[in-house]
Amino acid sequence: MTTSQASTSTEKFRCLLVTRGEGGELSTAVTTRSLADLPPGDVLVRVAYSSLNYKDALSVTGHPGVTRKFPHIPGIDACGTVVRSTDGRFQPGDQVLITGRDLGQNTWGGFAEYVQVPADWVLTLPAGLSLRESMVLGTAGLTAGLALRALAHRGVQPASGEVLVTGATGGVGSLAVAILAHLGYAVVASTGKHSEQAFLKQLGAARVISREEVHDTTGKPLLAARWAGAIDTVGGPTLSTVVRSLQRGGAVAACGLVGGAELSLTVYPFLLRGVDLVGIDSAECPQRVREEVWGNLAGPWKPACLELLACEAGLEQLPALVDSILHGGIRGRVLVDPHR
Ligand SMILES: NC(=O)c1ccc[n+]([C@@H]2O[C@H](COP(=O)([O-])OP(=O)(O)OC[C@H]3O[C@@H](n4cnc5c(N)ncnc54)[C@H](OP(=O)(O)O)[C@@H]3O)[C@@H](O)[C@H]2O)c1
Structure with missing residues (x-):
C-alpha cells in the first residue's frame, strides 16, 4: 500500500449525511464521520470539489431507484487528490476524478471531504482540465x-x-x-x-x-x-x-x-x-469511452465559457439547492466545496 501521512482511520471528515428514521422518514444534516466509516475501496481521495446533479437530488430525497442504503452520503461526482492507494495505477498526490458508477448512489459519495472507491472507478485528471473545471463539467x-x-x-x-x-x-x-x-x-x-x-x-x-x-x-x-x-x-x-x-x-x-x-x-x-x-448512460459507460470523452472535454470540446456556468456552494447550502434542482430552478452548474 502506498500512503501519505495525511490520514489515519480515526481522522474525522465533514459530510452531508442522509439518515432514515424508524418510520422511514429521511433527514439530512451536515455532520462528521471518521475515515474508518468509509466503504471499502482501493483509493482514498481527499475531495476538492463535487457537483450537484439532478440524480443527487433524487438520492437525497430517497428515490428507491437511486439510493436504498442509509445512512448515506450523496454526491455522484468527486474530484481531488489521492491520499492512499492499494492499486499501482494511482499514487498519493495524483489528481483524479470519479463520476457515476455507484458513487453517491449506494456507495458514499462526493458530498464529503473524502471518498474511498474501487480503483476501476477512478480517472486521472486529463491534461488541460483543472480540478475545478472537471467538476463544472462533472x-x-x-x-x-x-x-x-x-x-x-x-x-x-x-x-x-x-x-x-x-x-x-x-x-x-x-x-x-x-x-x-x-x-x-x-x-x-x-x-x-x-x-x-x-x-x-x-x-x-x-x-x-x-x-x-x-x-x-x-x-x-x-x-x-x-x-x-x-x-x-x-x-x-x-x-x-x-x-x-x-x-x-x-x-x-x-x-x-x-x-x-x-x-x-x-x-x-x-x-x-x-x-x-x-x-445515453453516463453512469455505467465503458471506461474506454469515458476516457475518450473526458479527453475531448479537456481539449477540443472544452468551451471557453465554463466559468460562466458555475456557482459554488458548501455542504450547508445543499438542502436548499436540492429543493431548487427538483423544481427545475438551477441555472448551469453548482460546484460543491466540502471544505467551505
Ligand atoms: N442519462 C444520463 O446518463 C444522465 C446524466 C446526467 C443527467 N441525466 C438526467 O438529465 C436530466 C437533467 O439533469 P441535470 O442534472 O442537468 O438537471 P437540471 O440541472 O435540473 O436541468 C434540468 C432542466 O430541465 C428543465 N426542466 C425542469 N423541469 C422541467 C419540466 N417539468 N418540463 C420541462 N423541462 C423541465 C429546466 O431547464 P429550463 O428551465 O431551461 O427548461 C431544468 O433546469 C435529469 O433527468 C437527469 O436525471 C441523465
Missing part, C-alpha cells in the same frame, strides 16, 4: 459529451442544420449548448426560463425558444421536420415531440426525464424519416 459534462459523440457518430455535423437542446439552462443542457456552439453547431436552446435568454446566447445559442414549442400533445405521428439533431434532457412529451420533429436521418440523444418517463410515439418517424433515438 456528470453533466460527460453526459453532454456522450450525447454529442452519439450525434456525431450518426452523421449530425455542424453543417447538417439546427440542433435542439431541451432543458437548456440545466446542468446537462447548458453544457450541451456551450459545447455544441463551441464546435460550430447552430444551437437552438429550449427553456422554461424566459429570463435566461441572454445567458443562453452568451453560451452560444443561435436561437432561444420556449419550452411550450417543444411540447406537442396532439398525438400526430409526425410534425414539421425541424431539427438535424437534438440533445434532450426532459423526456416525456418533450422527447416525443423532438422525435416527431427530426429531419430525415436526424438523431436525438435521450438523456433525462425531468418532464416524464413515459414516451408516446408511433414507429412512423423511424420508418418514414429514418431517425435515430439514442440512449
